[in-house]
Amino acid sequence: MRHGTLLPPVRPLPAAAAELRSAVRGFLAAERAAGRFVPVCDAWLSGWDESFSRRLAARGWVGMTIPPEYGGQGPSALERYVVIEELLAAGAPVAAHWVSDRQVVPNLLRYGSEELRRRYLPAIAQGACYFAIGLSEPDAGSDLAAVRTTGTRVDGGWRVSGVKIWTSGAHCAHALIALLRTGPRDGRQRHVGLSQLLIELGQPGVTVRPIISMTGEHHFNEVVFSDVFVPDAQVVGTIGDGWAQVTSELAYERSGPERLLSTFVLLDTLVGELASRAGDARTQDAVGRVVSRLWACRQMSLAVAGALADGEAPEIAAALVKDVGTRLESEIIEVARMLTAAEPDPAGAGIAGMLAHAVLHAPGFTLRGGTNEILRGIVARGLAVR
Amino acid sequence: MSERDLLRDTVERLLAEHGTAERIAAAAQADWDAALWRALEDTGLTLAGSPEELGGSGGDLVPAADIALAAGAAAAPVPLAETLAAGMVLARAGRPIPSGPLALAVAAGRGQALQRVPYGRLATTVAAGADGTGDWLAVIARPARVQPGRNVAGEPRDDVRPGADAEVHPAPAGTADHARRLLRLFRSLLIAGAAQRALELTVTYVREREQFGRPLARFPTVQQELARMAGEVALVSAATQAAVAATQAAGAEPPAGATMSAVLAAKAQASHSAGIVAAIAHQLHGAIGTTEEHRLRLTTTRLWSWRDEDGPASECFAELGRAALRAGAGGLWPWLTRER
Numbered sequence: 001m002r003h004g005t006l007l008p009p010v011r012p013l014p015a016a017a018a019e020l021r022s023a024v025r026g027f028l029a030a031e032r033a034a035g036r037f038v039p040v041c042d043a044w045l046s047g048w049d050e051s052f053s054r055r056l057a058a059r060g061w062v063g064m065t066i067p068p069e070y071g072g073q074g075p076s077a078l079e080r081y082v083v084i085e086e087l088l089a090a091g092a093p094v095a096a097h098w099v100s101d102r103q104v105v106p107n108l109l110r111y112g113s114e115e116l117r118r119r120y121l122p123a124i125a126q127g128a129c130y131f132a133i134g135l136s137e138p139d140a141g142s143d144l145a146a147v148r149t150t151g152t153r154v155d156g157g158w159r160v161s162g163v164k165i166w167t168s169g170a171h172c173a174h175a176l177i178a179l180l181r182t183g184p185r186d187g188r189q190r191h192v193g194l195s196q197l198l199i200e201l202g203q204p205g206v207t208v209r210p211i212i213s214m215t216g217e218h219h220f221n222e223v224v225f226s227d228v229f230v231p232d233a234q235v236v237g238t239i240g241d242g243w244a245q246v247t248s249e250l251a252y253e254r255s256g257p258e259r260l261l262s263t264f265v266l267l268d269t270l271v272g273e274l275a276s277r278a279g280d281a282r283t284q285d286a287v288g289r290v291v292s293r294l295w296a297c298r299q300m301s302l303a304v305a306g307a308l309a310d311g312e313a314p315e316i317a318a319a320l321v322k323d324v325g326t327r328l329e330s331e332i333i334e335v336a337r338m339l340t341a342a343e344p345d346p347a348g349a350g351i352a353g354m355l356a357h358a359v360l361h362a363p364g365f366t367l368r369g370g371t372n373e374i375l376r377g378i379v380a381r382g383l384a385v386r
Numbered sequence: 387m388s389e390r391d392l393l394r395d396t397v398e399r400l401l402a403e404h405g406t407a408e409r410i411a412a413a414a415q416a417d418w419d420a421a422l423w424r425a426l427e428d429t430g431l432t433l434a435g436s437p438e439e440l441g442g443s444g445g446d447l448v449p450a451a452d453i454a455l456a457a458g459a460a461a462a463p464v465p466l467a468e469t470l471a472a473g474m475v476l477a478r479a480g481r482p483i484p485s486g487p488l489a490l491a492v493a494a495g496r497g498q499a500l501q502r503v504p505y506g507r508l509a510t511t512v513a514a515g516a517d518g519t520g521d522w523l524a525v526i527a528r529p530a531r532v533q534p535g536r537n538v539a540g541e542p543r544d545d546v547r548p549g550a551d552a553e554v555h556p557a558p559a560g561t562a563d564h565a566r567r568l569l570r571l572f573r574s575l576l577i578a579g580a581a582q583r584a585l586e587l588t589v590t591y592v593r594e595r596e597q598f599g600r601p602l603a604r605f606p607t608v609q610q611e612l613a614r615m616a617g618e619v620a621l622v623s624a625a626t627q628a629a630v631a632a633t634q635a636a637g638a639e640p641p642a643g644a645t646m647s648a649v650l651a652a653k654a655q656a657s658h659s660a661g662i663v664a665a666i667a668h669q670l671h672g673a674i675g676t677t678e679e680h681r682l683r684l685t686t687t688r689l690w691s692w693r694d695e696d697g698p699a700s701e702c703f704a705e706l707g708r709a710a711l712r713a714g715a716g717g718l719w720p721w722l723t724r725e726r
Contacts, residue, residue, distance in 0.1 A: 272715025
């Protein structure tokens with residue numbers, strides 16, 4: 001195992017990145033100055049703002065990897081990385097278009113039919129088409145292959161019945177990208193017979209029920225399908241290849257900047273509040289610890305992003321980014337607590353309010369996108385121990 | 387095979403040929419492995435990254451960094467990374483590079499004793515300093531007067547007192563800062579190599595060792611710890627790679643006043659992760675890993691030494707923390723995303 005085997009080589013960002021970064025910063029500063037958003041932790045889950053998504057799209061910063069023939073800017077995965085890390089670091093409300101931009105665009109570009117691409121990609125690039133993810137089910141959490149939502153073959157399409165859960169934003173989204181069972185298991189081969197379908201949400205037979213988080217917020221839903229007809233045209237890729245299609249996308253989902261920056265605005269606020277204590281050794285030490293780890297995590301995430309942009313599939317490294325990055329997101333909360341002695345206050349301003357929000361969101365950091373325990377299992381398999 | 391891969395293969399093979407556990411243990415008694423050193427010097431590996439006209443073997447920081455990484459992985463009992471770093475500091479100042487092993491140190495002042503210099507007893511020590519008159523370099527030819535000492539890996543760490551005959555040369559502005567940066571960077575690279583080796587040794591062990599009728603690797607708890615270890619190894623790898631790239635991009639003349647946060651962050655991360663990596667390696671090896679006979683200790687004792695050398699984590703955390711607090715609200719992110 002040569003050094004670097006675990007992690008793809010760290011590659012420099014494209015030359016255009018610096019100019020792009022400064023343009024995004026200018027846009028965000030103007031948005032904040034105009035009072036159009038207030039930075040919050042975990043805004044990629046909790047900041048649903050459709051007009052923000054459209055303003056962002058008007059600048060070409062939604063669906064950036066969509067080629068011009070489908071209404072986008074052309075492939076520029078690393079430039080997209082720069083834009084989304086700027087948005088996340090600013091705590092900007094990106095939740096509405098998040099799944100469309102991160103998940104659906106690469107999925108359709110890789111597997112989608114011409115018809116599906118033409119139907120969805122231009123609208124996504126305009127910041128006007130929002131998706132939810134339909135993976136988890138009540139009895140299929142970490143064990144994703146246990147999904148039981150079923151598509152039954154009917155004339156011209158599939159009749160779908162079943163329940164999806166933890167579907168962030170399904171109550172506002174236009175459609176859901178679902179993994180479901182379209183064929184029987186082949187003995188012990190649990191991964192066969194699964195397929196990916198795009199299901200429009202505003203149609204008869206689809207019921208979206210809210211799941212209220214302990215924050216009192218409504219982000220998650222349970223989505224029930226009762227004999228919903230989904231035409232063949234809504235099938236992504238090949239019937240029966242759903243498992244391979246879903247797992248090939250996971251490196252995107254696990255290694256992005258959203259796996260380390262969910263609490264960045266808290267850290268930013270913290271260093272502001274502690275400015276007068278810049279000479280205090282304990283403060284320096286605690287801030288230095290999280291800052292060095294954040295810096296290193298970002299380099300890891302960039303290394304994976306570079307490999308993805310070059311067409312590689314660094315599954316192990318992506319899992320590692322999520323494991324170390326999401327644990328850091330929670331560590332930032334601990335540092336903020338220890339250094340400020342602020343009591344988390346849901347109605348409070350500044351650190352107190354941010355802490356209240358972050359503390360209640362934190363358990364989700366190491367659960368969503370595959371629990372860290374499952375991810376560490378993937379890493380162990382990658383090290384050839386299983 | 388690329389030129390870079392060729393170099394890495396050459397250095398790894400050479401270190402492996404000489405790197406039996408017996409040889410490394412014997413070197414601790416004899417201060418170092420002179421035969422390995424000769425082999426490295428003959429191949430031109432000890433002065434990569436320094437120009438040929440000054441006595442180096444050419445190339446830039448990237449091959450030198452690759453060699454240091456390999457030296458860390460091999461627990462090589464020679465001042466290889468130290469010589470590479472010292473050569474680069476001399477070259478930046480346009481000074482000829484003496485033959486033989488070198489050590490690099492940052493001096494508190496002219497004529498001041500240098501503490502715990504790696505291989506000080508047998509190396510030519512290059513001391514960098516800065517004072518009211520500007521930056522300077524002292525070249526303290528061996529044998530200097532030394533107070534011998536060792537680190538917990540048994541590597542020589544000697545207090546060196548410059549003699550009256552030590553040459554002191556004026557050096558370009560920023561020489562002392564550059565020396566401090568390279569010390570941190572090369573120490574981080576050694577740690578990165580050793581951390582990777584600790585992971586390899588542990589993977590091999592848990593696959594071979596059986597308990598309760600199956601390899602340790604089959605136990606989910608063991609897998610979880612192994613993955614946690616891999617996460618730390620990957621963090622150090624990413625951080626050191628990025629620090630090498632940033633140093634390379636900055637060239638010999640980083641912008642005035644730049645703290646080179648990349649190098650600082652890399653050393654902080656390497657120092658912090660070193661302890662976690664060593665602890666998990668030992669936990670998964672069980673009691674056998676704590677013996678003198680077992681090879682693991684050659685790597686872990688170095689991790690425990692190196693993390694506190696050339697900028698201990700506490701110092702790096704404090705410096706980074708200060709810089710982050712100075713950057714302040716709204717300034718932290720731009721500071722973190724600077725290219726260097």
